[in-house]
Amino acid sequence: MKDKTIDYILRATWQAVSRMYNEEASKYGATMATGFALLSIDKEKGTPSTSLGPKMGMEATSLTRTLKSMEEKGLIIRKKNPEDGRGVLIYLTEFGKEKRELSKNTVLRFNESVKKNISEEKLQHFVEVAEIINELILDKNIFVPTIGSEILEQIQSLDNK
Structure with a gap:
């Protein structure tokens, strides 16, 4: 700790966690960003696309690419927001809900492992x-x-x- 700055420790730890999640997600043809998006979308009511970026800490351009990829893989569908015709709601498909459970279990396994140690x-x-x-x-x-x-x-x- 003496030689390392706090920001270095945070960055190195996050990079290790990110790499670990991406390695696990790649086994299923996904990425950490995809898994995080699946977990951030309300599985019943859907989620406004405009609130996903801030919720996930992602820039709009990265989020757009992630959502496009998820739509192409059949994980999500986009529908006009009935309360605001200019907005779009993102919904999980049944396939997306299955993959959401997989992402959730992966995060829970990580948490359990950390808590054991x-x-x-x-x-x-x-x-x-x-x-x-x-x-x-x-x-x-x-x-x-x-x-x-x-x-x-x-x-x-x-x-x-």
């Missing part, structure tokens, strides 16, 4: 640290200037003139 207390600390990091980022408290209060007051008084 890490104490509940350590996992709780991990969750707490991750939540604090997310809050710092969301609140934009990472790159806040550390200017002395006197200098800050001088700058603010100049702004008011």
Whole structure:
């Protein structure tokens, strides 16, 4: 830990998890993104396409490619939103629901394996640290200037003139 930065540890860990999921998904002709999308779509009511990107943390162009591939494989269908004719709802097909269960079981197996090897207390600390990091980022408290209060007051008084 001494030599590695926190962001390096987060990035390396996420890359390992991502690689693991992609290797598993490739056995079924899928990708991690496909599995994540299957899990993010409401299996009964469908999900507006516009809410999928933010829910999955994906850019619109990547999401569009993923959804197009999923539609071609018969995992999803798109229908106009009856409440908003401009919008589109994404629904899982029966085949998509089957693959969703497979994705769900894969995620649960990963969670079980981690829980078997890490104490509940350590996992709780991990969750707490991750939540604090997310809050710092969301609140934009990472790159806040550390200017002395006197200098800050001088700058603010100049702004008011």
